[in-house]
Amino acid sequence: MEKFEKLTGVAAPMPLVNIDTDMIIPKQFLKTIKRTGLGVHAFDEMRYDDDGNEVPDFVLNKPQYRDAQILVAGANFGCGSSREHAPWALADFGIRAIISTSFADIFYNNCFKNGLLPIALPQEAVDVLMKDAEKGSNARMTVDLENQVVTTSDGEAFSFEIDAFKKHCLMEGLDDIGLTMEKVTAIDSFEADAAQARPWV
């Protein structure tokens, strides 16, 4: 997994609340058996018209946001389906960090498995960052994971909270399965105990 340390890039504003994973990647693109290549379909139904042409008003189609690496979004981003195709599509598009007041639980967890950093901040902070994102490609935002700070193009800084373990894995690009495999003895002994305590399971 790609490491996440510090990122400076264009942030795209998506103030809509409740952006769900069906919006991020509609069901017709879930029929893949691969993780890659979904970026072109990210936000498909908002991004393209019925004939497959780009909708010029959609934020990621605007020239200044085509290379956005950060999304500043409305509350409850990533709600709905558990599909990991949503973070796959965002990462494949080039998004590395998403800022909102809140994220849906499963989407939030899925981000960390794919080198994406979801940042939850209070409404006042997101309002300031949304305004900064609206300035376009000349305004570059900085996300510093090590110091847990987001900085606007004007230098206004906001600290954010993140679980220490998730931060560590993201910064080191660690594979969860490999880490858990190191605890195989604990799993073995849990299974042995559980077989005694709850043999019907």
Add this chain to the structure above:
Amino acid sequence: MSGKTLYDKIWDAHVVHADDDGTSLLYIDRHLVHEVTSPQAFEGLRLANRQVRAPQRTIAVPDHNVPTTLGRENPDQMPEDSRIQVEALDKNARDFGVNYYPVSDIRQGIVHIVGPENGWTLPGMTVVCGDSHTATHGAFGALAHGIGTSEVEHVLATQTLIQSKSKNMKVEITGSLAPGVTAKDVVLTIIGHTGTAGGTGYVIEYCGDAIRELSMEGRMTICNMAIEGGARAGLIAPDEKTFDYVKGRTHAPKGAQWEAALAWWKTLHSDEDAYWDKVVTIRGEDIAPTVTWGTSPEDALPITAKVPAAEDFSGGKVEAAKRALTYMDLTPGTPLDEIEIDTVFIGSCTNGRIEDLRAAAEVLKGRKVKDGIRAMIVPGSGLVRAQAEEEGLADIFTEAGFEWRLAGCSMCLAMNPDQLAPGERCAATSNRNFEGRQGRGGRTHLMSPAMAAAAAVTGRLTDVRELMTENEPA
């Protein structure tokens, strides 16, 4: 020190290892797998030369993509990409030796209906699946939630999941429900009340007399939509109804093991002095038959209400409501029961069980689907389908003018050919009314099976209580 919640108890019984910061490795008792979110996980195992650690705890079934029309055994019925996904699951299930119900098996169906039906889901278990509606299994007092594909791979390889604990939320429905009001109305009302992010960061336990009165199937409907309220999982403490439902099912414990299991299951309830981080209380008597008007499950209102205006909301919801009204092509102030529909879909992991079909049949008996309305019923599993045929429900549906389909997820998420056309308006018993959910440009109104059946008869969103009155003898 305060007592424990049901969630605390199940959590504690499954911790393999806990770090100082609370990050825990949780053991997983049942892993359900379907064809859409698993191919990349199995591929990951192959690339790393890993095995499935506990194939006997892993249950796979194709459901999202499969056609629901007769003759579907013929692979030509499936589009190429769907066929590849289903065939990949066939192969993965065989290669890794997990329990499997292929399309040809009568027990095939929607994964969240198959699990409980065959006794895989038991109280006190941890249950996961690469599907957000895994919350369904919480109706048994099992800690059940959706996971992403990377986590599917993690569970396949290690039978554990890295988790941090959620907070405890209690949703209490007091009293009893009025006639015509079902579990679906209860859960839509809850989400309307708390919002789709109201449960974020929490595991919800549903309790109160109105919940106790519900059947196991009704309880599954409630827990199924815990995720639509943002919660990681929904739980209902097991009781005699739970034990009666589980007893005798294929994979339920038998004999002395049944007795041992029962003794533990009876301890699975929140202690009187348990601490709740958040409590929501709703009077059962205040809940009416409910429908959604917008594009989020929180856009739920009693059928007797009117389409709201964007200005009725505040904050970011104003823009979202404007967008929803445009997408749904609705005018504020329109009575909800004047909204005309084109299509009716009865089915899904929310409402595709036998009691749901009975409720629909009760409304449809001796009635006809209104001319011009496309109506389909998709049972949740092959076993539900067989039982509905045995009970004569299927005849009621076909005589009324409904299509009677084979089991699958179908038009709930429209990954198979069952889709809405742009602009088509649907009365649906499924769980999500998101933009494009049932087909690009399709418009979804969520409701109970009885309400959907009533809409099929009248051609508009309808208060099912009107048809119930007609049923009463003069």
